[in-house]
Amino acid sequence: MEKYVIGLMSGTSLDGLDMAYVKFNTENLSDFTIIKGETIPYSKYWFDQLKASFKMSADQLMYLDAAYGQFLGNQVNAFMKRHKIEKVDLIASHGQTVFHRPELGYTTQIGSGAHINAITGIKTICDFRRQDVALGGQGAPLVPIGDRLLFSTYDDCINIGGFANISFEKDRQRLAFDICPANIVLNHYINKIGLNYDNKGQMAATGKIDLKLLRKLNELPEYEENQPKSFGWEMVVNKIIPLIDRQALKLADILKTYVEHIATQIGRHTHNGKILITGGGAFNDYLIKRIKAHTSGKVIIPDPMLIDYKEALIFALLGLLKDMGQVNILASVTGCKQDHSSGVIFDYKNI
DSSP states (O other): OOEEEEEEEEOOOOOOOOEEEEEETSTTTEEEEEEEEEOOOOHHHHHHHHHGGSSOOOHHHHHHHHHHHHHHHHHHHHHHHEEEEEEEEOOEEEEEEEEGGGGGGGEESOOOHHHHHHHSSSEEEESSSHHHTTSSSSSOOHHHHHHHHHOOSEEEEEESSSSEEEEEEETTTTEEEEEEHHHHHHHHHHGGOOOOOOOOHHHHHHOOOOOHHHHHHTOOGGSSSSSOOOOOOOHIIIIIHHHHHOOOOHHHHHHHHHHHHHHHHHHHHHHEEEEEEEEEGGGGGHHHHHHHHHHHSSEOOOOHHHHHHHHHHHHHHHHHHHHHTOOOHHHHOOOOOOBBBEEEEETTOOO
């Protein structure tokens, strides 16, 4: 049976809203097609609102949750109109992460699913992380079940977005964890000169590595914590940015040093085999060059559609699995009590 799903993804790097319209064969989920994909860059208003969200009052955050849900619903409607999409069985939305403190028992993604459902009239599934945290898990990463079901021919699946993470099979279990903050740090610094990102890593390539800073970054105790583990914006704000800023380096030197840090950390965890790299970092030629220097595996960069929309694709899969009553979160990945099916369903038309 064919199912058509729109997956929505917005990462911590705030590059924009990714939308993927995907056809799945429910009898063989690895038989899928990303029919249409599109990224909607955030306006200055939305970029500023989302970036400031973790500092907002409860009242302000609740308003933003509803407003951002309305924004997402309107974007889905516009996406469907632009591409003449008529058949959609459900929408699966990641939302925008504001707080992620699983060690304290909570995680928060805004982008009200009720508002998405109300505006589009399409069944909407969201809030995939909170149940896992309640069950003692990290609530992240959630992509690895997609790696298992859709990309089983690769030894390592690495996504380099706001954070770099990895998943792989070991002893018939899927293991996965966050490796280190990635684009969220690089973009923070390149934003200071009015650019959204360092195109292909060209500025980083011109810098010099500060060995003192590189050593301090590589020695962060968070990297030695037992798996599973996940990182959030709090780690970046409280640990990494202050550490970098204390060195008073030139921008190009910061970027080059931090690229080397990302490549070093990724190299620590890869295996000798096929390595699939997706996410915005796959377009950073200098970063990919440095990753290749730190691993003996074969790095594979797929076609741009998969690079851009892999996470939106997999959240579409998570929503479909929830709708089918199947497991979409693995205990071996998040550390929760048991495998489970997570997500909250909004479907006002189906009473």
